Amino acid sequence: MSDPSYDVVILGSGPVGCVLALSLARNAVHPERIALMGPDPAPRAPDQAIDPRALALNHGSRQFLQHLNAWPARAAEVLTVHVSQAGHLGRTVIDQAELGVPRLGCVVSYDELLESLHAAVQRSGVQRITERPPRPAAGRPVTLRLGHGTVSSRLALVSDGARPQGLHREYDQAAVLATIRAGQPAPGRAFERFTRTGPLALLPHPAGQDLYSLVWCVRPPQATVLAGLPDAAFNQALQNAFGQRLGALRRLGSAHTFPLSLHAGPSLQGLGTLAVGNAAQTLHPVAGQGLNLGLRDAAQLAHMLQPWLASPDQPLQPLLEHYARRRRLDRGLTLGITDMLPRLFATDNPLLRHACGLGLAALDLLPALRTPLARHLLQGQRL
Template sequence: MATPAYDIAIIGTGPVGCALALCLARRAPDPGRIALLGPEPAPCAEGRSVDPRTLALNHGSRALLESLDAWPAHAAEILTVHVSQAGHLGRTLIDHHDLGVPRLGCVVSYDEVLAALHAAARASGIERILERPGRPRPGRPVRLRVGDLDLDARAALVSDGERPRGLHREYGQHAVLSTIRASRPIPGRAFERFTRHGPLALLPHPDGGDLYSLVWCVPPDRARALEALDDDAFGAALQQAFGQRLGALGKIGAMHVFPLSMHAGPALRGTGVASVGNAAQTLHPVAGQGLNLGLRDAAQLADALAPWLARPDEDVQPALERFASRRRIDRGLTLAVTDTLPRVFATGNPLLRHLCGAALAALDLAPALRAPLARHLLQGQRH
């Protein structure tokens, strides 16, 4: 059998695919045997962002990106997170001092993170193929169709572009994204407020100390109604839902809306093929865990493949199976948390809502109860 063109083909050039490529390049004797397949991001128009999203990256994700020389120039630190429930007593405050870290996380521009990762990938020595292949065909080797050509690799690692197949839930919610200016900002503080219709998050924004990134989860008809409001009316609606903790709130950026669902599938998809990031799971945005979980996928997959990279003529499948086994606990816990929280707090059962408020109060009063959840959201399960 002819030697495959590459040892590893990574399909998807989003943040997780690029981070995976960089992690593997650091461990590979010959980074040129690793191919990253997919287009580069479009350049940002001056004064505009191609992608309006910001990303909440936890402490562990920042440490990973810094180690890969791919941390963006601008970031807003999250030092505390204030968690509350609209209409009920009880709240909890998670502080970075309680966990012994310099910060809980940071909020960064999606565009800046992706640009930093692609710049690092161009300097890493890996092969760049600026075209997305078709679905990989498992086997020894794995075969991919790229344009009119067939390309072989010993392993194909899919990071985005395909929806996972397996678990699926529709939340009956849309996420409303925008940028908000607050008259009384609290430096370093993020807010997660659970309302009757879904969670509402305000996160420090990297573009200014009085700016916040809004993620407001509401039913589809409410999302359409919010889209139709002018800036003043939208600010008033947000003020009613959030309260007065940050003073007057006003929308200054464009609004973007997308439906929310959960999809999760197996980490292994046949001989020589594994999934990470959005190709393995897409989550509800509550607690901002999606990309953080995907970056942990990338780091642990690179760790699992490191010994094999020195002996690529050996079978790669045992290394992929070790990776899948090690990821089960972290993936399962994170899926459970992000799937349960928005549904439990949005319940119409008044007794359950009171219990949720009591639980927040208990977490605030008992650090021993709060710490395990906070630490999982901070860094996940990395072993």
């Protein structure tokens, strides 16, 4: 049998796929035997409105991306997170000083992060295949049928964002995304406010100190209505839901919506095939954990594959099985937290809602309760 075309093919050129390519290339004797497959992003027009797709990256993710020389030029720091519940007493504040880190995280533009990652991949020696990734046929080697023929690889890493098969939950919520200008901005402070329809987050935006990225989770029909409102009506609805902590709130540009659901499946998908990032788990956006969890997938996988990258003829499957076992705790805890919070706080049971308020107050008063949760959201479980 002839040698495979590549040692590794990464199916999906989004943030997690790019980070995987960069991490593996650093440890590979022949980085040109790693391929990253996926179409190039469409170029942005210079006069295009501020992109509301901002990404919250925790401190651990920032350190990882800086290590890969892929950190974007602009980022808004998050020093504190204010968590509250609409209509009830009780709130908690998570602060970077308490955790002994310079920042809890940063917010970056999706477009600017992807541009920085693609530039780093271009410098790395990794091969680019700008076709849309097909489904791999598991085996030894893995085969991929493209428009111009067949590509084979010893290892296929699926990071294309396709919904994983397995655990599935519909939240009856959709997220409304928009860029907001605040009349009284609070530099370095992010807000997560739980409402009867779902969480509402305002995150510092890298495009300006008075700008915030809005992620507003509501029932799907309400999301459609909100996205179609004129500016004045949208601003009033947002003000009513969020309150006056940032002064007058004004939408810039249009709003966008997307449905929210949980999908999670096994990391190991067959001989020589592994799923990471959104291809392994798609989470509710509460607490901004989806991309951070995917980046931890990439970091741990690259670490475990170091000996195999030095000698790709050695057995691969035991390493993949070991990786899948080691990722269970971090994945399970993060899925559990992000699945529980939006359902718990959106309950119609008044006793449970009061209990949630008391829970927030307890977190604020008792660091022994608050710190372990904050540390998990900051860096996950790195075993």
